[in-house]
Amino acid sequence: MAELWELSAHDLVTGYAAGEFTPLDALESVLARCDAVNPVINAVIARDDARSREMARDSAARWQAGARLSALDGVPISVKDNLLVAGLPATWGTPGLRDHVPTRDECPVARLRAGGAVLFAKTNVPELTVQGYTDNRLFGATGLPFAPDLTPGGSSGGAAAAVAAGIGPLALCTDGGGSIRRPAAHAGLYGFKPGAGRVPRGEGFPAILGAFEVVGPIGRDMRDIDTMSRWLAGSADPVKEAGPARVLHARRFSGQPVDQEIQQLCDRAADRVRALGHEVVSVESFDATAAIDRIWPVISCAGVAWLRQNDPRLADGFGPAVTAMADAGQGMSATDYAGALVGIEELRLAYREAMAGYDMLMTPAIAALSWPKAQSHPEEIDGQPVGPRGHAVFTAFANALGLPGLTLPAGWSEAGLACGIQLVGEPGADESLLQIGLQWAN
Template sequence: MSTATLHDWPVWQLGAHDLHQAYQEGRTNPVRALQAHLDRLETVQPIVNAMAWVDEPGARAAAKASAERWRRGQPLSALDGVPITVKDNIPVAGMPCRWGSRVYADHWPLRDESPVARLREAGAVVLGKTTVPEFTLLGHTDSPLTGLTRNPWNPSLTPGGSSGGAVAALAAGVGALAIGTDGGGSIRRPAGFTGLCGLKPGWGTVPRRDGLPDTLPEMEVVGPMGRRVLDLVHALEAMAGERPGAWRGPRHALAAPQRIAYWRHIAGRPIDPRVLAVCDAAAQQLRELGHTVVEADAPPEVDAFNQSAWPVISATGLAHALSDRPDAAAQMGPAMAALLARGQALRATDLATAQAQVRQLKAATQGLWATHDLLLTPTSAALPWPAADTHPAEIDGQPVDGRGHAVFTAFANATGLPALALPAGRTHGLPVGMQLVGRPGAEALLLALGLQWESTCGPCPAWPLWP
């Protein structure tokens, strides 16, 4: 993306890094940029329903303060004045944090969750909260409070979940950066469905305090979604800033070709052949960049975790998070009420068995790094499906359950590994994402490879063709 091209782009199409450059060059300022995003929101919100709450007065005040810092030549960071959105399961002071549920309809946090606090300290302008499915435990985005969220590439389809509102807003031009959570693929799969990049940091890379109750212990992390990899770099620099030296971003090109294992399937579970064709082509492009990409079988522990441990961990996690709300079930949608009932019926031995499977999964994935530097997979086994459906009923002609599309992502959460979603290409007019997973502490390596991929293969696909 050349500077000359950027000069011709509407302000709402600029990512965080490009907007920072525009401020530096005096082509716009934070107040005008915010107005462009508010105007864009007015156009697209009736179509995609991506925002759960908009704090226009707060955003205007923050943009005005940022513009003054830029006028003095004293911006706080590369994100100063950049409009961002925050997923509605991350507390932001002064805004409701409703978790997509009537159970939390009246929840107004008094404090920012710590990653948001660090972003505000960096000068980011919080535009508002993005929609989520109830308790962020579904793979599509439909909430009893905010209704159905749609994919900007085709509004009849889902953007995925649970960061569906985050990616729908960003892909439609609302916010230059989106902040979300990922407990089983909730950043990476939606990013893949909407032509964006997204980072799930490794466990502990982005410290968290003052958040909602934990439904996925030691699995859910806060991470960014952006239009360019550099946007993710700037976001992580801000959010991981609590521990100086704990994370250092990519400052130069990759020092050496990488050894990449490629999982095309998980235990023979179905995958859409159109998705596989795009990811196979991306694997070949990585080879042409000089990397070694070798097809490999996923350890059987990955499938065992998906099939046996994940259902127990998610159900018991929800039951634990709502243990002090005995009337919660009566206020919930049918899917979450059923999940809550399952979680309440499970025994301690069921959870202990699931935790043992997580330990087995961690041991199995550790062996991967003896012969490989990174792992490549699709972000999802399916293309986006009809927006009102909770999941695709079948993939490649085979019936699947609610996690059939999600087989490639949750293992990275259970093992605490960092993972990066990148646009791999398009098929039938829809984006397809690929996932790169690294060993603990490999965020900088992942982002460096992402920058190389983007510089060679281009940033996210063209904008959706409306309106």
């Protein structure tokens, strides 16, 4: 029989309902697993075991009484360190917040707690969650459980590494430019970025990326992604069967380099989507999103600059990379930011025109396989030099346009590194993506 830490949330609640084991049993298994592997991967940065056990005992009593609160009641779920959990540290990966312990949950966390989830741990992030790997001066770098010297990406790298290692079947994360979808791909997991406005936010850290950043899950089982996504959105209705979709498969964006093994795995994934009954049209390069490369630095750097200027706790400063972002943002004007917003609307029109006749876009979720964990980005992809965002070219446009996105595990390289594909739906098409994800998993 599998260890309880290996089970999906779906299998855990099935076991609770049958009386085979309790939420406390599951939690103890997950905590023991964390004790065993976290010293190697550095994914979890805070726990409150006494409080978690209390939540698990309360859940066990509800299951025994036939009064579960949701399909997540008693499931151990970790929370990314830029999301506020009452009684647990929320450092955002920056030294100025090392002693910050919130007294209330922010909205998505409160929603999980209301459903009886056991919120047992916080997971590591890069400083201010604005980089594509996971390292900071407070806790150090996070590695993958199957390659501890390599990064799970970022900014939900701690969450992805934890779930991949069996430290809980699900993690609550944020995605402000690909921060759910890319780490899920690096870790061989599922990750869902909801469309803008689907999951309510509030009572958290300042929204320096505005509505472009959303909250969603990373998990090992697509059924769990579906369940948690619907609970967070306030919809208990199961996903409805969807008809065949017309999918545009873009092998690369604007000719930018992609690792050859990733291309091969994603080409096979396109064939698999076809085999599920969907029409897939492949193109070598997709150019409609190119403007995001000049738009996104304005949005992110301006947000970091605003935070440095307005939060006195951060007076001691950031690390070099985030300081450079803040300095760049400080030098921007209101007209620069307005220009970025205008650029987003132009991007929206260009994307809509390019996607005419298609229901969704399919791309690689990552352009590069995992690289050394203390290095911010790979310097080369497929033999070509790239900048800090060269590995992350496929994701930020979906944030800018408020579109739902889903990462599906696409297989493994010859060296044993994970890869994923990304599906991006139309506005409001979250349910269609979840449906295809369930088809893929089955």
